[in-house]
Amino acid sequence: MARIVQKFGGTSVADPERIKAVAQRVKAELDAGNQVAVVLSAMSGTTNQLVSYVDEISPDYDPREYDAIVATGEQVTIGLLAIALQGLGIKARSWMGWQVPIHTDAVHGKARIERIETDELDARMNNGEVPVVAGFQGIGPDNRITTLGRGGSDTSAVALAAALNADRCDIYTDVDGVYTTDPRIVAKAQKLDKITYEEMLEMASLGAKVLQTRSVQLAMKEGVRLQVLSSYTDEPGTLVVDEDEIVEQAVVSGIAYSRDEAKISLMGVSDKPGVAARIFGPLTNANVNVDMIVQNVSEDGSTTDLTFTVAQADLRKAVDTLEKDQDGIEYRQLISDADVVKVSVIGVGMRSHAGVAQTMFSALAERGINIQVISTSEIKVSVLIAEEYTELALRALHTAYDLDAE
Secondary structure (H helix, E strand, O other): OOEEEEEEOHHHHOOHHHHHHHHHHHHHHHHOOOEEEEEEOOOOOHHHHHHHHHHHHOOOOOHHHHHHHHOHHHHHHHHHHHHHHHHOOOOEEEEOOOOOOEEEOOOOOOOOEEEEOOHHHHHHHHOOOEEEEEOOEEEOOOOOEEEOOOOHHHHHHHHHHHHOOOOEEEEEEOOOOOEOOOOOOOOOOOEOOEEEHHHHHHHHHOOOOOOOHHHHHHHHHHOOOEEEEEOOOOOOOEEEEOHHHOOOOOOOOEEEEEOOOEEEEEEEEEOOOOHHHHHHHHHHHOOOOEEEEEEEEOOOOOEEEEEEEEOHHHHHHHHHHHHHOHHHHOOOEEEEEOOEEEEEEEOHHHHHOOOHHHHHHHHHHHOOOOOOEEEEEOOEEEEEEEHHHHHHHHHHHHHHOOOOOO
16 A cells, blocks of 8 residues: 555646546545545636736735635635545545645745644545645745745645655646657657656756756655656656666756746956956846856956856846946946757766767757857756757757657
């Protein structure tokens, strides 16, 4: 007998028929002799609708009341699923975050889970009952409802799985697993049977929308085995596990890309101590996150050109900040470009294999794709290229690393 936490997202509970289908999936796990707890999101589109109501009333809202409103979406789905399970002869009841209780900090709108009291859930699961828990929410030290922000339901599910000492946390989505790259672009992309936490974390942070980074970080910290699978098929999904569980490491497991990039180049910057602090200090104060950075020094060493990337949404703010402080930074010209994309190859096998970056550079060179910026980490090599070459680059790299399906 295993103990499993099942999490279903908004598209999986979008209407009563889909909720009935979710009930059948829960029943299948129970019939297999397992204990099950379920975590649900609100119906697809519901949370956005609730947020828009708040914004219409007042853009300068009380975040505590905001949480009280947007947390109601999950209350509907957990009640409906509990009724559906009861209709199948299964003991079940719904649990709001505050009823469990799931204790969080006091940061309304993006709270973090601090601890979960599981004694009551534990006893009921041992007695054959299925707790249906609202994701995305908890209760703060002020005794008010809190919400966890983006990806909060995945985080709720992983945290609950850790607290209940579950054997696995199954995340049901509208895709059937984690692929070597975006299958909408590369037809030969393959679904991975297993991927490490670190690889999944890199892929999630680089734009792969299968899992949110917060939930993967928590799973890695707590040692929770994750499985990503589809709520529309019975195919096995992708397991996200510790590196030790994967016997034969692929050098490269996947190729990710992010269109949410913009490039800024400062030309003719006076090259003297403290120049980086003068550039990036004001950007930090303006809450602009900087990603890739490359610096070139002139022949005589008197000036430098500095290029870096920011999120597209931050481009205007970053340019305005730097232009206001041109005299203080001492640069000749600022050039910005939003038509760029970051492409990354990811794999824990890079730690023990040389030549991964060279394969990437050669594959792009053969297709006439110019690399603008390069950054590396222990298990990742990223390059910035012109956006128009995104699909060509992904296909070329997928083939170069022998990831194409037969």
